[in-house]
Amino acid sequence: MPEGHTIHRLAARHRALFAGDKVLVDSPQGRFAEGAALLSGTVLDDTEAYGKHLLHHYANGVSLHVHLGLYGRFADGDGEPPAPVGQIRLRLSSDRHWLELRGPTACELLNPPEVDALRHRLGADPLRADADPxxxxxxxxxxxxxxxxxxxxxxxxxxxxxxxxxxxxxxxxxxxxxxxxxxxxxxxxxxxxxxxxxxxxxxxxxxxxxxxxxxxxxxxxxxxxxxxxxxxxxxxxxxxxxxxxxxxxxxxxxxxxxxxxxxxxxxxx
The missing domain is CATH 1.10.8.50 (Helicase, Ruva Protein; domain 3)
Structure with missing residues (x-):
């Protein structure tokens, strides 16, 4: 399972690729189809890492929560996304970049109170400026x-x-x-x-x-x-x-x- 530094690197990477852009979101696998439909066409405001949890915060007030677990992994690239191959839970793209997510333990939408509850149940993250040991x-x-x-x-x-x-x-x-x-x-x-x-x-x-x-x-x-x-x-x-x-x-x-x-x-x- 990736340790926290990997998730912070992913948050920074996704922020650099997509923050401020309107994104298209789908779920070729189908398991996240409803959530993808709610996100597609929305601007990605920011990303956040907390421990081993990754959050994408969208302009419509909804956040995407991803926990990679043992088998989850991201891939990304420039230009048009490639044709889907295998079990892609989430695919996100702008007019410049794309990313794919496969095999996560969690891929779900959270509202602001649910994001707060996630943060509240986690301990202090040594990589966060707001951490209290x-x-x-x-x-x-x-x-x-x-x-x-x-x-x-x-x-x-x-x-x-x-x-x-x-x-x-x-x-x-x-x-x-x-x-x-x-x-x-x-x-x-x-x-x-x-x-x-x-x-x-x-x-x-x-x-x-x-x-x-x-x-x-x-x-x-x-x-x-x-x-x-x-x-x-x-x-x-x-x-x-x-x-x-x-x-x-x-x-x-x-x-x-x-x-x-x-x-x-x-x-x-």
């Missing part, structure tokens, strides 16, 4: 639940996925199973700041890199990481490999159905 710490700081599980809970922190959580905890020297109530307010402030920095870098580059310069392949004389997720990381999906900092083999275990990765030396339990 205090409510997140109010929940984390009194919880016996492992920190990794708390940080993956989108009602506490929105947009963080397994890579960002795993890597930020390593950089903080904190074991992923540490109970939330053991995290000090100072520790939370540092963790929040680092999460935001890592995610903003990923928005700019389109990939998740979490290692300090001194641990990059060229600095350490090691081969670059080869993984479909790309990016240089400390522990994510590196089980059994030596820690870049201390050389201890990286450990792996399961928590709430997700794989955890950590260094037992750099992140003592």
């Amino acid at each position: 205090d409510p997140a710490y109010a929940r984390i700081g009194r919880s016996p639940t492992p920190l990794a599980a708390l940080l993956l809970d989108q009602t506490i922190v929105a947009g963080t996925g397994l890579i960002f959580v795993t890597e930020a905890l390593f950089r903080a020297g904190t074991h992923p199973r540490t109970p939330g109530r053991q995290l000090s307010r100072t520790g939370w402030a540092a963790l929040w700041t680092d999460l935001g920095a890592l995610m903003r870098t990923a928005v700019g580059t389109g990939r998740i890199d979490t290692v300090h310069d001194r641990h990059l392949p060229e600095a350490m004389g090691r081969p670059p990481r080869v993984d479909r997720h790309g990016g240089e990381v400390y522990v994510y999906r590196r089980a059994g490999q030596p820690c870049h900092v201390c050389g201890t083999p990286v450990r792996q275990a399961e928590l709430v159905g997700r794989n955890l990765y950590w260094c037992p030396t750099c992140q003592p339990g």
Whole structure:
């Protein structure tokens, strides 16, 4: 599932392509036909990302809400849209550009109160200027639940996925199973700041890199990481490999159905 930086990149991309334009919208697959009819011929005012949720806000007061989930993906291009191939849930076009959406978990229209309700049920997004990390710490700081599980809970922190959580905890020297109530307010402030920095870098580059310069392949004389997720990381999906900092083999275990990765030396339990 795409992490929050990808959704913020998509929001910026769609804003650049379509904001201020009257768009034509259809659903070649048919599953979004009614919603497409309500949007077609309307001006797209703006786009917004909140955590892993993408919103298109239209001049008629309706918003398109998309959650990509595991299988959703967008494609876009210039000029006339190509003939539809396969299961296209949503197709949007102007006289300059087009985009297609396939396989999302959610593709629906929301009215303003429903958009507000969506924002309200999500936690603080480290990539948003209006984010308030205090409510997140109010929940984390009194919880016996492992920190990794708390940080993956989108009602506490929105947009963080397994890579960002795993890597930020390593950089903080904190074991992923540490109970939330053991995290000090100072520790939370540092963790929040680092999460935001890592995610903003990923928005700019389109990939998740979490290692300090001194641990990059060229600095350490090691081969670059080869993984479909790309990016240089400390522990994510590196089980059994030596820690870049201390050389201890990286450990792996399961928590709430997700794989955890950590260094037992750099992140003592």
